[in-house]
Amino acid sequence: MKQAGGWLWRLSLANLLFLYGPIALLILFSFNASRLSATWQGWTWQWYRALWVNQALLDATANSLWVAAVSTVLALFLGVGLAVGLDSLSGRRQRQIEQAMLLPLVIPEVMMGVSLLLFFVLLQIPLSLMTVMMGHALFNVPVVVIIVRARLKKLDPRLMEVAADLGATYWNTLRYVTIPLLRPAILGAGLMAFTISLDDFIVTYFTAGPGATTLPLKVYSMIKSGMSPEINALSALFVIVSMCLIGLSLLVQRR
Amino acid sequence: MVDQSASIDIASLVKRHGATLAVDHVSLTVQRGEFFSLLGPSGAGKTSVLRMIAGFETPDEGTIRIDGRSMEAVPPNRRPVNLVFQSYALFPHMTVAQNVAFGPTMQGAPRADITSRVRLALDMVKLSSKEERLPSQLSGGEQQRVALARALVNRPSVLLLDEPLSALDQQLRQEMQVELKSIQARAACTFVCVTHHQEEALTMSDRVAVMHQGRVLQVGSPQDLYEAPGSAFVARFIGVSNELRGIVRRIDGERAIVHSPECVGEIQIVLPLHLAIQVGSPVTVLIRPERLRLSTAVQGLSGEQSLAASVDKVLYSGSDRRYLVRLGEHVVWNVRVPNDESGRHGLVPGDHLSVRWQISDAVVLSE
Structure with missing residues (x-):
């Protein structure tokens, strides 16, 4: 037993190293004074300073934040509504829709990107930041539904009954009982959706119009002209911000 | 024919769960101001009867009248009854006072009126000092009192209690039996209580209906049931025989x-x-x-x-x-x-x- 435990411990350590080693290396090299990525020449902050004055990057960041914010609000609105509404359906219907909700999570993102592009072209909606927001809201709705429903299932159904018993209408029960009790899940789902939107490349790539460059798109175009320490610095920031957001999301959900 | 003094009048109520009859042609009359208990082992159908009175379940057959008014198609939020749940079901995100104020607020009572009613209800259950606490900061007995106050503040015609004392320990349970009885006297309202605990039913109730397998076997005062059981089941269920x-x-x-x-x-x-x-x-x-x-x-x-x-x-x-x-x-x-x-x-x-x-x-x- 003891030996097996030791082995498992080593295995998971190797696993973690494999997962986080490259990221750690990326962060380390973002402080490298050398322009050539592969050799170490001492510490510097200069690449971070260079980011700060790069107007194109700042614009892309603003776009990214804007897209993430709007698509998150949209996804929350649709997702929470759907999650709560599903409760008034019969058990079988509920499961069917819940399972259908999982599908977008496993469909290859390229397919989703292509189909969205086709959709927008057919409806003659010009590609812009707006279409990116709609695309992001689309893949974030299932995320919101899944997180909110998990919480909803843990709520005592008698709380809703007692509200009705005390004279509350359906909408008042939602407003004063259900939604306040779901708040940690809604907040957590929002942060999760925000992060996913911020990090998304593929759907954005297909649905972004001219001028609608988000940060991941910008990083990609910068890489085309070769790796640079600035990209390291930018990516390092990205990773850290994303991790913080996900950590925060998990934290608020635990309440 | 409607009995004017009846608070609740139930006529041949039937509820099916799949093929089984959870409630089998139950007819009962509860008088105004009475402490009435439905007593029976688990699965006797007593909770189903209670939930049908509250409006959470729909009868398959039969009628329920409260204060002479048919409850058919009346949703729970429009019935003159309030239910105290076994688990209390207090709103965890609201303080004691907010919990109690919920009913009057939903019914659109004026703000000043709500405050005084909440105070009165909390006085009645002797919890005035804990208005600002959250339910999680209260003991089991206190939570039970909040649940009672939250229901009574609405001045219901009938208060329904589902196994009200089952979550309390033995000592507290006996204290609350006396307490419930005196709260009922102060509130001057009809209490209908579901319990599987025969001693509880005997000490608190004016009349008891013994239920078994969806049927009412006998209705009577605690003394009637104990001294003159109509069947071996009733005799065995109430006391040792x-x-x-x-x-x-x-x-x-x-x-x-x-x-x-x-x-x-x-x-x-x-x-x-x-x-x-x-x-x-x-x-x-x-x-x-x-x-x-x-x-x-x-x-x-x-x-x-x-x-x-x-x-x-x-x-x-x-x-x-x-x-x-x-x-x-x-x-x-x-x-x-x-x-x-x-x-x-x-x-x-x-x-x-x-x-x-x-x-x-x-x-x-x-x-």
Whole structure:
């Protein structure tokens, strides 16, 4: 037993190293004074300073934040509504829709990107930041539904009954009982959706119009002209911000 | 025909869960201001009846009238009743005062009115000092009081209680039995309480309906149910009861002689007027443990009946002693003797003696 435990411990350590080693290396090299990525020449902050004055990057960041914010609000609105509404359906219907909700999570993102592009072209909606927001809201709705429903299932159904018993209408029960009790899940789902939107490349790539460059798109175009320490610095920031957001999301959900 | 003094009038109520009848043609009338209990083992259908009165379940057949008004198609939020849930179901994100204010707020009462009603309700359950606490900061007994106040603040015509004391420990449960009764007196409202706990039902209720397998077996005052159970089930469910099955041998005026193959000897019974008992009828004789007397004397008192027995076990329980005495191969009776000096505490297992009781104390049921 003891030996097996030791082995498992080593295995998971190797696993973690494999997962986080490259990221750690990326962060380390973002402080490298050398322009050539592969050799170490001492510490510097200069690449971070260079980011700060790069107007194109700042614009892309603003776009990214804007897209993430709007698509998150949209996804929350649709997702929470759907999650709560599903409760008034019969058990079988509920499961069917819940399972259908999982599908977008496993469909290859390229397919989703292509189909969205086709959709927008057919409806003659010009590609812009707006279409990116709609695309992001689309893949974030299932995320919101899944997180909110998990919480909803843990709520005592008698709380809703007692509200009705005390004279509350359906909408008042939602407003004063259900939604306040779901708040940690809604907040957590929002942060999760925000992060996913911020990090998304593929759907954005297909649905972004001219001028609608988000940060991941910008990083990609910068890489085309070769790796640079600035990209390291930018990516390092990205990773850290994303991790913080996900950590925060998990934290608020635990309440 | 609507009984004007009836608070709740239920007529042949039926609820099916799949193929089984959860509630089987139940008819009940609860008087205004009464403390009424539905007593029965789990699965007896009592909670279903309660939930149908509250409006959370729809009857498959039958009608429910509250204050003379039919409740058909009336949603829970429009019924003049409030339900106190077994788990209390307090809103965890609201303070005690906010919980209690929920009902009046939803009904659109004016703000000043709400504040005074909330204070009054919290006074009634003696919780005024804890207005600003969250439910999670309260003890089980306090949570129970909040749940009561939250329901009573709406001045319901009927308060429904689902196993109100089951989550409390023994000590608190007994205190709350008294408390509930006095809260009911102060609130001057009809209480309908579901419980599987017979002692609880007896101490609190004005009347009790005993339910079993979806049916109401008997409705009556606690004393009626205990002293004159209408069936062996009721007798067994309410208190401990000693039984003897036998055949009527002779009838002599209002008395009859019963012979039981289960023990030695014959016993005399008073014939109940409402039962058609003839010579040869099988009957069950029931006697409560505290109505029995143990004696080693040969001669009994007048009007007494006696049977030979031997002591099987002696159980000491503080206020009294319980003797398990054997009357026959398959008949063991419970005898309760108060723990005073007159009690025979010299008895040990194996002693031979006689069990005696007043003939009029025995309850006779026809099979």
